[in-house]
Amino acid sequence: DAGITQSPRHKVTETGTPVTLRCHQTENHRYMYWYRQDPGHGLRLIHYSYGVKDTDKGEVSDGYSVSRSKTEDFLLTLESATSSQTSVYFCASVTGDTSTDTQYFGPGTRLTVL
Amino acid sequence: AQSVAQPEDQVNVAEGNPLTVKCTYSVSGNPYLFWYVQYPNRGLQFLLKYITGDNLVKGSYGFEAEFNKSQTSFHLKKPSALVSDSALYFCAVRPNSGYSTLTFGKGTMLLVSP
Numbered sequence: 161d162a163g164i165t166q167s168p169r170h171k172v173t174e175t176g177t178p179v180t181l182r183c184h185q186t187e188n189h190r191y192m193y194w195y196r197q198d199p200g201h202g203l204r205l206i207h208y209s210y211g212v213k214d215t216d217k218g219e220v221s222d223g224y225s226v227s228r229s230k231t232e233d234f235l236l237t238l239e240s241a242t243s244s245q246t247s248v249y250f251c252a253s254v255t256g257d258t259s260t261d262t263q264y265f266g267p268g269t270r271l272t273v274l
Numbered sequence: 275a276q277s278v279a280q281p282e283d284q285v286n287v288a289e290g291n292p293l294t295v296k297c298t299y300s301v302s303g304n305p306y307l308f309w310y311v312q313y314p315n316r317g318l319q320f321l322l323k324y325i326t327g328d329n330l331v332k333g334s335y336g337f338e339a340e341f342n343k344s345q346t347s348f349h350l351k352k353p354s355a356l357v358s359d360s361a362l363y364f365c366a367v368r369p370n371s372g373y374s375t376l377t378f379g380k381g382t383m384l385l386v387s388p
Contacts, residue, residue: 202380260325265317
């Protein structure tokens with residue numbers, strides 16, 4: 161799989177605190193994505209990026225912001241975490257050279273908001 | 275808007291028997307279709323994709339999927355199941371025009387008994 165890492169892998173935080181999750185890829189992929197996975201919902205897109213400083217909202221973007229200052233890094237921030245944001249978060253990337261490209265996923269971050 | 279339905283939350287099959295995991299989709303125009311597998315506490319791994327051409331697509335670990343345009347389906351199949359195939363399977367779709375984000379189904383848990 162593509163060289164995608166996520167940090168931290170596990171995090172427990174308190175309601176109301178800010179949290180930043182990091183996705184790092186070494187494939188020089190243009191597109192990067194943040195998803196959350198919840199039982200009964202599958203994967204839902206939070207935000208995605210189609211280049212440095214170019215981002216757009218996904219299906220469940222409320223309460224989340226993202227930044228991409230370098231090709232290899234895509235940050236997801238929860239400005240003020242809530243218990244409803246307890247989830248497993250996955251990052252993915254794809255070259256974007258053609259529309260047939262395959263998305264490859266990172267290992268995930270398990271976030272618990274108490 | 276595009277959507278994916280995986281009508282079965284869980285599929286149970288005995289080792290050595292054939293397996294089918296169902297997926298139907300809705301998309302404007304022609305689809306690109308994907309199957310991913312997720313093992314416990316892991317990220318999603320790409321299995322196979324349909325882009326164009328032969329309706330029977332072969333992928334990793336002996337899996338294959340059949341694209342049926344008239345039934346808007348893309349069922350995942352394997353002739354002989356292994357216990358190690360037990361995992362969560364996701365179907366995903368996006369239209370083949372331009373570049374757009376993937377939409378995932380809610381997932382089907384496959385349990386293969388010895």
